Amino acid sequence: MRLGVEQVRNKQFGVFTARQVLREYTRAELRARVDRGEWVRVFHGVYREATTSPSPELRVEAARLSMGLTLLAAAYNTAAELHGFAVLADQPTDVLGIQAARSHRLVVHRDRVDVEELELIRGTLTTNAARTAVDVARTLTRLDALATLDAALRAGVSSTALTAELEKQAGRRGRRQAAQLIGLADVRAESPMEWRTRLRCIDAGLPPPEPQIEVQTRNGLRRIDLGWRRRRIGLEYDSTVWHSGETAALRDNPRHNWLSTEGWTLYYATAADVYHHPHHFTTPIRHALGRGQ
Missing domain, CATH: 3.40.960.10 (VSR Endonuclease)
Incomplete structure (x- = not known):
């Protein structure tokens, strides 16, 4: 990889845009590397090397670059990955945005979020742990929602924090399910x-x-x-x-x-x-x- 692209890759969690590549490569060279499987498209106009794992940090950064935004926050299952209590793998990347959108690999949620509900994890902006756990508990199936809540408790999220977050989400879809399952969540469960x-x-x-x-x-x-x-x-x-x-x-x-x-x-x-x-x-x-x- 040429030096300029390598430098931006290292600053961007392992991803780089087509525009950045074309400063040092021709379009034919870009296409050849993709065709050979050396570079993999993450989202529109954004790539990673095939040897680079598609971590949640990488995918959120790729979404930000693809959408042309200065900041972008992870949410739902992707935020749960960052917090260490996701129970589902190979899911679309969930982020917060001004306009809701969905593809098979990227879901943009038009959710209201307050500044105090956001935090940085390893340089990636994300909804905080309690907000994330309740969001997931509202929207997944009951089996996966309880599994997420149990995992959140084991990761250090308190029942008090979950209950307080639930109160803030009055009227939101799935709140009744989340309320019931928070009452059943148990930190002792292991898998x-x-x-x-x-x-x-x-x-x-x-x-x-x-x-x-x-x-x-x-x-x-x-x-x-x-x-x-x-x-x-x-x-x-x-x-x-x-x-x-x-x-x-x-x-x-x-x-x-x-x-x-x-x-x-x-x-x-x-x-x-x-x-x-x-x-x-x-x-x-x-x-x-x-x-x-």
Whole structure:
């Protein structure tokens, strides 16, 4: 890469515009690099090198340059990425703008925002953490919204801050959903799929399960993803990443045997169950909880 383009790239989170390129390259050279896959178009008139990861900072800067703006703020899921509590990947870049617009890769939201609701994260302007979490909780599906709120709590956003932000958003679309889910959010949950599994249990009318239950067995401390401690009923999210491979049985079977010795009954949920067939685990758990009452 020629020096002038390299310098602007380094100042712009890894992106550069066609206009900047054409100061040192011909249009044919620009086109050739794109055709060879060396440079990748991010948004109209803005490129990155193929070896440069499309971070949220890079994408917001690319949107700003493409729109010809001096400042641009990240919002919604892109802001959640910057704050470290996004639960969805490969989403369009969300920014705030004067005129709403949408493409498959860029969404411009025409939302009112006060100066105190903005902050800088690693040089990128974004809505603050509480505003971001509530915005996402209003607009995503219930499964992803609760997962985001749980992640926000784990990232250090307080329930008080979420409630205060919710009050400021009176009358906005999805506020009722956000209000309900803020009341269910739990900092103890550890992964997005566990958070979604927990909501499926609640929506099925089960008592809210306790996340990350620690059980002291005769063979050491064991942890259960979700459960009902008094009834000694546990629910594990069966991740194909964690619960597969040659060592999975060696790791899981003794653990589950010791929990059974302590009187625990374990149930399991897969991703397909959580997203499409939650009754596969909620119905047997309901029956188990109902026995002996």
